[in-house]
Amino acid sequence: MKSAYFLSAILFMAFSCKKNDTTPANSASITGLACGSGSFSLPAYINVAYSATATIPYMGGNSASYAVGAAIASTGVTGLTAVLQAGTLTNSTGNLSYTVSGTPSSSGTALFAISFGGQTCSISLTVNSAGGPVLPAVYNKIYGATSITFDGTFVTIKCNALPDHKSAYYPAGNPFHEAFSGTTFGGGTFTQNPNSISTQTITLKIPVNPALNAAHASTPMGVIGVALNGVPFFNQYAAGGSPLTGEINSFDQYWGHPQMTGMYHYHVEPLYLTTVKATKSSLMGFLLDGFPVYGPQESDGSLATGLDIYHGHTHATADYPGGIYHYHFTTAAPYLNGNGFYGTPGTVTQ
Ligand SMILES: [Zn+2]
Numbered sequence: 377m378k379s380a381y382f383l384s385a386i387l388f389m390a391f392s393c394k395k396n397d398t399t400p401a402n403s404a405s406i407t408g409l410a411c412g413s414g415s416f417s418l419p420a421y422i423n424v425a426y427s428a429t430a431t432i433p434y435m436g437g438n439s440a441s442y443a444v445g446a447a448i449a450s451t452g453v454t455g456l457t458a459v460l461q462a463g464t465l466t467n468s469t470g471n472l473s474y475t476v477s478g479t480p481s482s483s484g485t486a487l488f489a490i491s492f493g494g495q496t497c498s499i500s501l502t503v504n505s506a507g508g509p510v511l512p513a514v515y516n517k518i519y520g521a522t523s524i525t526f527d528g529t530f531v532t533i534k535c536n537a538l539p540d541h542k543s544a545y546y547p548a549g550n551p552f553h554e555a556f557s558g559t560t561f562g563g564g565t566f567t568q569n570p571n572s573i574s575t576q577t578i579t580l581k582i583p584v585n586p587a588l589n590a591a592h593a594s595t596p597m598g599v600i601g602v603a604l605n606g607v608p609f610f611n612q613y614a615a616g617g618s619p620l621t622g623e624i625n626s627f628d629q630y631w632g633h634p635q636m637t638g639m640y641h642y643h644v645e646p647l648y649l650t651t652v653k654a655t656k657s658s659l660m661g662f663l664l665d666g667f668p669v670y671g672p673q674e675s676d677g678s679l680a681t682g683l684d685i686y687h688g689h690t691h692a693t694a695d696y697p698g699g700i701y702h703y704h705f706t707t708a709a710p711y712l713n714g715n716g717f718y719g720t721p722g723t724v725t726q
């Protein structure tokens with residue numbers, strides 16, 4: 377017992393001395409970095425969202441730990457960033473891992489200047505001009521998006537929620553400001569709320585091959601989908617989950633309104649899309665689960681019927697001749713979505 381105690385005490389002292397003698401605590405160092413032997417986990421394509429891992433071998437590690445690094449922007453082909461992931465060096469050879477993400481803006485070579493543990497080198501990624509996943513053409517109908525990219529599984533839609541139509545909620549002086557009085561959705565008299573429209577930054581990541589999910593996740597408050605003009609869809613509830621009834625009279629001439637942060641949105645039929653840009657039976661946009669949203673009518677002009685509790689049904693549409701589950705707007709509650717998503721929702725940042 378006694379000798380074991382002394383031994384561990386001596387080892388502790390020796391370890392402490394060595395650590396203090398040679399390198400400062402937590403300082404990772406290596407003797408070589410082999411960018412030329414580095415690799416990327418996935419190929420890259422022009423204008424296609426990229427998310428992969430770069431692996432770079434090193435030599436002569438000193439067993440130190442290291443933290444997540446700062447973002448390294450690509451040069452040559454721009455639009456990508458590489459970020460060192462935290463780890464612990466071996467005492468000989470090993471690999472550094474960088475997460476690489478973004479959307480390459482051109483084809484060619486993207487270069488990342490790597491600097492680690494006293495060594496530097498540059499790793500290159502070839503960005504292909506063609507051959508990447510092709511986004512189905514139906515998404516090109518989202519004309520109001522600020523960007524649309526596709527990684528083969530999810531379409532990423534960015535929008536600013538600024539309606540492309542007049543509204544009483546655009547600030548006075550804005551060319552799209554137009555006073556409104558009279559009757560709004562549901563026949564009530566318009567009563568303006570105190571908010572005004574402002575530019576938002578919204579990113580929706582939506583599955584391109586939507587699928588039924590028996591869990592039927594509840595729709596969140598805030599953004600649940602996006603209209604073709606880049607304005608978000610909200611669900612059938614007001615803030616706090618209370619019924620929408622008290623808010624309906626604040627819908628403007630095109631049946632949308634802004635909330636407290638100035639985010640304009642539709643809870644009900646987007647009248648500008650159904651009467652000006654398209655028709656009552658047209659595609660209106662998508663919910664987060666990837667299933668499309670249509671106006672209140674079918675292509676033959678009849679009102680949509682036989683909607684389930686999620687507020688949709690399945691049949692062929694002009695955009696999906698093979699048939700697809702889709703939501704419809706209705707004039708009665710719940711207007712757009714009923715008891716949750718039919719499929720697995722993607723994600724939204726807002
Ligand atoms: Zn609202």
Ligand SMILES: [Zn+2]
Pocket residue numbers: 670674680689691702704
């Ligand atoms: Zn239908």
